[in-house]
């Protein structure tokens with residue numbers, strides 16, 4: 001890496017300036033001074049050394065300076081070499097050759113997180129690559145950079161599907177990686193209507209460039225969750241319950257030099273994802289079909305949804321847009337690529353309470369599905385399979401063709417934020433979870449007495465061993481302590497986009513089926529502060545705080561089973 005202006009200038013006028021302390025070490029800090037005529041400095045025992053900006057990774061400032069005797073901190077210096085802004089804390093003297101890539105105004109780079117127990121083991125068919133993509137106790141930085149006009153267009157035209165090629169630089173604590181020509185677009189549907197936007201990143205598919213083995217990523221804005229922890233808690237719960245899902249970690253996002261905020265980094269399920277999780281990253285792995293249920297296509301007129309109903313032999317009815325195919329189809333997807341999904345729905349439709357567990361097992365990994373439905377209930381997922389036939393994936397594993405693996409995704413309306421009435425989601429009686437008894441897969445599967453008992457057993461075990469205050473709160477508290485300074489930072493940043501009203505056509509579509517009973521008619525909610533969203537009280541029967549939800553739900557479930 002090259003650095004310009006690498007001249008450690010001593011600007012402090014101090015008589016006691018330490019000299020002759022032996023060899024210098026290298027200081028590295030990620031920062032974004034508000035004006036290009038400002039620079040970044042390290043202040044070592046009261047002596048200020050200007051750092052140089054990296055040419056290729058423009059948020060990184062580095063330079064040599066002595067090892068501190070007492071301590072050091074970073075500062076932003078104006079063009080007259082006066083301190084413009086400074087860290088209000090002192091960092092302990094660093095003895096190595098080169099510091100990690102520290103972040104301006106964050107005193108810690110690696111945090112102590114309390115962990116969640118592994119209640120259920122991951123399934124044996126999962127063979128995930130070892131990867132440093134998600135290190136939950138660190139917050140790396142990612143910078144999308146390129147033509148500013150195009151970055152502005154992407155943000156201004158937030159309701160359109162614009163795609164641009166930008167470069168992306170990842171700043172880990174000990175590594176910096178730049179990817180050229182990354183396809184960047186905005187992601188999400190309802191999440192486009194808020195000023196803090198979410199992004200999809202597609203790294204070039206050819207070649208070995210990947211971020212720790214992954215090429216398709218999402219930067220989740222967490223913009224509808226004032227607690228910032230709902231997605232983190234949901235993904236961590238999936239992991240503890242041995243359910244295959246994306247990993248999750250926090251990341252800071254910049255667009256050129258502009259800070260955009262604190263985000264969640266997740267994986268999207270295009271190649272090489274299936275190879276990464278089922279085949280240890282084998283380049284020759286040929287994935288099976290990975291179907292996505294997304295409720296309905298964007299412009300879909302027919303009232304047919306991704307509820308796994310059998311719609312007869314007319315394959316067109318499977319490709320209206322309610323399902324998508326993520327892997328397994330050729331370059332151009334054909335209606336026939338939905339045949340296998342159709343076969344699965346036909347089986348579900350033919351099943352009844354006499355269908356044996358063995359027969360079910362030929363078509364579905366019932367263990368994982370049961371765990372996933374338990375978490376849907378226990379964490380109050382309101383935009384998922386049971387509630388809204390949305391945000392789920394089904395993988396046809398080539399190693400056991402026709403036996404689907406359920407993969408849940410997209411956990412923003414969970415743990416107390418809801419499209420449904422809160423009392424239905426808080427009920428300790430799983431039968432009252434909206435959709436439980438009407439969705440083809442849950443109603444058929446759990447009409448089998450053995451599988452229903454299994455479901456009840458999983459619900460109770462997960463409540464006792466995971467989804468309760470004693471076990472979850474220490475984890476949540478440690479995550480909150482880590483992200484607290486970044487939340488404050490995030491909230492101080494103006495959004496890159498605007499608030500937009502959800503269009504009427506969208507809401508009209510949503511006022512009829514496919515909703516389960518209990519759907520709210522008014523989705524507007526009173527904005528909550530971070531504290532109210534995390535700890536409560538929310539003073540609302542519509543919304544629960546994260547901790548309020550977990551407390552009430554686990555108590556209700558235990559009371560239900562004690563009856």
Ligand SMILES: *[C@@H]1O[C@H](CO)[C@@H](O)[C@H](O)[C@H]1NC(C)=O
Pocket residue numbers: 034035036037079080
């Ligand atoms: C530095 O840049 C700011 C605008 O970004 C400008 O207002 C200020 O005058 C500049 N200062 C100097 C000394 O050039």
Ligand SMILES: *[C@@H]1O[C@H](CO)[C@@H](O)[C@H](O)[C@H]1NC(C)=O
Pocket residue numbers: 016045046070
């Ligand atoms: C730094 O400056 C402050 C205020 O002038 C002084 O009290 C302190 O002793 C100095 N520290 C070092 C390590 O020189």
Ligand SMILES: *[C@@H]1O[C@H](CO)[C@@H](O)[C@H](O)[C@H]1NC(C)=O
Pocket residue numbers: 145146147165166167180181
């Ligand atoms: C990406 O980086 C390369 C190499 O630094 C540069 O040539 C190219 O112009 C950059 N692309 C964009 C979109 O800025």
Ligand SMILES: *[C@@H]1O[C@H](CO)[C@@H](O)[C@H](O)[C@H]1NC(C)=O
Pocket residue numbers: 147148149150
């Ligand atoms: C930046 O993008 C705009 C819009 O695509 C284009 O008109 C302009 O030529 C680009 N500028 C550069 C320097 O490539």
Ligand SMILES: *[C@@H]1O[C@H](CO)[C@@H](O)[C@H](O)[C@H]1NC(C)=O
Pocket residue numbers: 298299
């Ligand atoms: C949906 O309709 C809009 C407006 O008619 C159109 O711009 C858009 O391309 C359509 N999207 C799809 C996926 O067909």
Ligand SMILES: *[C@@H]1O[C@H](CO)[C@@H](O)[C@H](O)[C@H]1NC(C)=O
Pocket residue numbers: 302314315316317
């Ligand atoms: C299949 O369904 C589509 C969409 O409803 C319809 O247009 C088409 O006529 C149907 N085909 C047959 C053979 O029924």
Ligand SMILES: *[C@@H]1O[C@H](CO)[C@@H](O)[C@H](O)[C@H]1NC(C)=O
Pocket residue numbers: 353354447449
């Ligand atoms: C199974 O379903 C049949 C028909 O709906 C019903 O009559 C019967 O009571 C059910 N048996 C059990 C054990 O639920």
Ligand SMILES: *[C@@H]1O[C@H](CO)[C@@H](O)[C@H](O)[C@H]1NC(C)=O
Pocket residue numbers: 429430431432
């Ligand atoms: C649970 O809820 C279902 C559906 O509302 C109801 O039929 C059942 O009686 C409830 N069970 C208990 C034990 O309350």
Ligand SMILES: *[C@@H]1O[C@H](CO)[C@@H](O)[C@H](O)[C@H]1NC(C)=O
Pocket residue numbers: 085086087105485488
């Ligand atoms: C540093 O972060 C704190 C909050 O953690 C904030 O109050 C302060 O303004 C920040 N200082 C600078 C110079 O950014």
Ligand SMILES: *[C@@H]1O[C@H](CO)[C@@H](O)[C@H](O)[C@H]1NC(C)=O
Pocket residue numbers: 522523524525526
């Ligand atoms: C919807 O809920 C919000 C927040 O509770 C409230 O301010 C608004 O008046 C409600 N709108 C309707 C149409 O009831």
Ligand SMILES: *[C@@H]1O[C@H](CO)[C@@H](O)[C@H](O)[C@H]1NC(C)=O
Pocket residue numbers: 528529532537538539
């Ligand atoms: C809830 O009500 C209490 C008591 O009136 C008040 O102190 C608190 O600020 C309210 N919280 C919210 C989120 O409105």
